[in-house]
Amino acid sequence: MKFAMNRDDGARIAYERVGDGAPLLLFHPSLTSRTLWKTLGYVDALRDEHQLLLIDARGHGDSDKPMTMDSYAMDRLVGDVIAVLDEAKLTQTAYLGYSMGGRVGFGLAIRAPERLRALIVGGASHRPQSGALDRIIYPGFVDTIEQQGLESFLHQWSERLGRAIDPTLQDVLLGSDARALVPYLRQIDREPGFEESVVSRIQLPVLLFAGERDQERLVDSRAAAAILPNAELLVIAESDHETTVAKADEIVPRVRAFLKRSK
Numbered sequence: 001m002k003f004a005m006n007r008d009d010g011a012r013i014a015y016e017r018v019g020d021g022a023p024l025l026l027f028h029p030s031l032t033s034r035t036l037w038k039t040l041g042y043v044d045a046l047r048d049e050h051q052l053l054l055i056d057a058r059g060h061g062d063s064d065k066p067m068t069m070d071s072y073a074m075d076r077l078v079g080d081v082i083a084v085l086d087e088a089k090l091t092q093t094a095y096l097g098y099s100m101g102g103r104v105g106f107g108l109a110i111r112a113p114e115r116l117r118a119l120i121v122g123g124a125s126h127r128p129q130s131g132a133l134d135r136i137i138y139p140g141f142v143d144t145i146e147q148q149g150l151e152s153f154l155h156q157w158s159e160r161l162g163r164a165i166d167p168t169l170q171d172v173l174l175g176s177d178a179r180a181l182v183p184y185l186r187q188i189d190r191e192p193g194f195e196e197s198v199v200s201r202i203q204l205p206v207l208l209f210a211g212e213r214d215q216e217r218l219v220d221s222r223a224a225a226a227i228l229p230n231a232e233l234l235v236i237a238e239s240d241h242e243t244t245v246a247k248a249d250e251i252v253p254r255v256r257a258f259l260k261r262s263k
Helices: 035-039 042-046 074-087 100-111 132-136 141-148 150-161 167-174 178-189 215-227 248-261
Strands: 002-006 011-018 022-027 050-055 093-098 116-122 206-211 231-236
Touching: 002 074, 011 074, 022 074, 022 100, 035 042, 035 050, 035 167, 042 050, 042 248, 050 074, 074 100, 093 100, 100 116, 116 248, 132 141, 132 178, 132 215, 141 150, 141 178, 150 167, 206 215, 206 248, 215 231, 231 248
Parallel strands: 022 050, 022 093, 093 116, 116 206, 206 231
Antiparallel strands: 002 011, 011 050
């Protein structure tokens, strides 16, 4: 593991390199860490063909954990990725992000498109985020984390889903710091999104994917696919927002084929 520093505010961002080949940066969803890509099988499936850059978002994993909402503004998150690319001495990479990680990918493609060769965005949205996470998870879940802790949050989320949370996700989430997640999640809720006129100017090849039962993000992914000039959309059957990213056996072959076409 290494660290890169975002010079805008001095935050240290943890990352590691795994594998050999063309670079591919992986940015995890909210409430998890770079460990998720290993436990779900993405790293083993891709490391023989790609030099993987696994990032911990600020507030997650081994990265710094600021306690103010402003520290988690989208510009900061995008700046963190640029800092990692600079520290790793990579002028350009392909990018795969899920949920929040996919949203950061949109931001990077807008701010620094020259740093990207191809963009893969799963379960994400370019639109304003007010209320989105409450609709995807459950209303007031951030209050649960703040007042009752992560175990209570997982219990209540599981009850609302009517099933157990994936053990892999559960283990990674329970290793998080709730004190940092609360300002991070509250900032996400007030993010204004990206103007469609700006998103439509992204010229990179883009692969979008979302779960069939993840209605919030499937609608947004279809909207993005409709305005991006060089995009394709993959719908993962019988999957919601939580379970889609675990379908590595379906997603990785499409990622591999997409990246080969995008050389």
